[in-house]
Amino acid sequence: MKNLLLLVFLVGMVGCREKALSPEELQPLVGKWRLSAVQPAGKNEWEYVTQSGQYQFEIRYDGVILDQNGLPACCAPKYLSVNGKRFTIVPKESLPTNPQCALVSCLACDTWALDLQADTLTLASCQGSGRNRFIRL
Template identity: 35%
Template sequence: MKNLVLVPILLFALFACKSDNPKPAPEIEGIVGTWKYVATETIVNDKPEWVSVPGESNVSFTHDGVILDSRNLPNCCAPKVYQVNGEWFVINKDIAREISEKCGPVDCMVCSTAWNIFQTNDELVVFSGCAPRVLTKKYIRE
């Protein structure tokens, strides 16, 4: 009789458990994690050149696409829509609203643009900003 009671309880416990590591959407799967900011692109003699950046700074992408800053807090000025290797990703509207409510009124830039992110293995290049001034940053996986 005990076994008949324990089996349903055990089955319930197994199916009620949620994964601590939810699977990210396929378009952001490669960028989830922490990335260290290592260089920025600058024009030298009319040619683009990577220049190392001093200090410790990083960016993180969560399984649901939220962009975190170096303090592991939502980056208030990060876009809620961005492109990764040509694929658009839109952060869930409820999560985006929650971030906006936590950040309050923040003036991040004159124009809002999506980030274009290109990831190759353990290197990430992010294009952001407003034309004609586009910021290009390079990150490496931590």
């Protein structure tokens, strides 16, 4: 009887395990991205961004988020969530210090929710803060 209960418990624990994104599944996100539109919180319409002053970032092979100068992005997330699967960002190589980050006060948004459709990436960085749409460079 104890063995049966242990088996049921173990099967239940495996079934409840968090879905994780593998490094291979991260590869379609790797590359440089340019902001093309924003959707403010509470609105259903996208507002397109003009060419001047567009925000850019890069997702490195290990999930690290870099700014347009190739430095670690300020206020970068600890996790990426793609289609309900979570990826923990762990740098595979050392990162230089970004001097701009000393000037920024970050809010705690540990997870970026991403949706990739062809070469369009939709990003929701914090619950209720709206969404941003990026196109691959």
